[in-house]
Amino acid sequence: MSFDFSTSDFDKYVNNPRMMIDSIGLESASNSEGKVSTGALDESLKLTIKEPEQYKLQQQIREVFGRGNTLNFSTIADHPDFNSLVHGGVKKQYITTMFVDIKGSTKLSLKYPDSLEFIYKFKNAVIKTCIEVIHAFDGHVHRIMGDAVLGFFGSTKISKEQSILDCINAASMLTVLLEQTIKPWLKSQKEDFDVRDFGFRVGCNFGDDSEVLWGNYGFGAVGEVSPTGLPVDLAAKLQGLANKNQIMMGQGILEFFNFPEDLSEIKSVQENYEDKPVHFVTPNYIKADGSSLNYTMRLLKINKYILGLPLPLQLKRSVTTGISNNEHVIPNHRFELTAEVHDPKGFKKKYISNSEVIKKNSKIIATLNSKNLILGEFLKVIFYKKNHSGFKNEPILEKFLEEEIIKEDIKADGTSTLNIFRGNKTFQRDCNFKGLHYIRCDVLDSKQNVVFRDYIYVPIE
Known part of the structure; x- marks a missing residue:
């Protein structure tokens, strides 16, 4: 199947008021009680259904990446490996973290104070796009915080290396969708809005079993099962150190995956009118022994990475820039x-x-x-x-x-x-x-x- 999520498809995201369950195709078979079932839900929270329009994005991504015809309907903060912890206890287990922040959405509120309905629809459509992309790569949405989304990749059924690949692929597909559908749609809705001011900032990191502890924070209806550990905490910091339309990867990913130097680059900042390389997360935290943390970070060379995604060649050419003629597809x-x-x-x-x-x-x-x-x-x-x-x-x-x-x-x-x-x-x-x-x-x-x-x-x- 060729990936083709168009501007009109995104428009349906924005203007579709239906709830998730409303668009799920009902199965013709009845259950043991004679009631119509909405599908066969397996232990991974995936439902095989007829294609609902609002899940076209997730379905297309899953098909082009060879993930079959099921959809991921995991709910927020509901990772199946840790559900039992709501009753107490802790568990050490790895996770790959992706923190996405939407840049430029605040300007919409300032520029169009009398168009709150449009701003809501737009923000919600972009948030739903983030959710569906995370779900497409078997990820779990942990939290939505205003204009930001926190997602996790990995489980006892997925290898650590695969969780890292899924995370980076998801972040890269957000870049593809930004250029292919979201920006053109926004321009068609508000011609005076400069789409160059809008984009994603993404931070990605990996924490191994010994570095991440899961447990329930709070209690009862005001509790949440969440991970504790430096690699998870640094994902948000990495996002903050990325510029608009950049993906910042942490040392956990770079070393565990042995990520290629050729597909990454060092962040630089202007200091005294000169470019200064920034190799480590800033501020450079001090460890218990008094030494500097020196936690390595690198920007993903997104355009070069996209060349290897299983997308139509014409699409890859149209959404990538800065690739030489000797390298481009x-x-x-x-x-x-x-x-x-x-x-x-x-x-x-x-x-x-x-x-x-x-x-x-x-x-x-x-x-x-x-x-x-x-x-x-x-x-x-x-x-x-x-x-x-x-x-x-x-x-x-x-x-x-x-x-x-x-x-x-x-x-x-x-x-x-x-x-x-x-x-x-x-x-x-x-x-x-x-x-x-x-x-x-x-x-x-x-x-x-x-x-x-x-x-x-x-x-x-």
């Missing part, structure tokens, strides 16, 4: 790059770029699928394999950082009586090193012009 309806992963036990399945963390010692096979080749046409296919250096490399990785290049020819010769040909080329790489790596495929015509380019991002546990 190039759409061409005659070519498609697909992949298959073979796990260490020999099982194989289709692989969707950057959707799932791959087990170490697996193999991934990329295939360039070609169609409508013309008789006598000559094309060159170049596969690039790149291992990225990260923030906590395995020592042996340093020996395998040089880019590997494989070149092959596609030629529709005269041995066939058909005037249309199909030509497929494959490339295999081993998945041996923790981190986020990639396969890139270029197709060149006889004049050495690149007529197609796409990527498969390969996250490895």
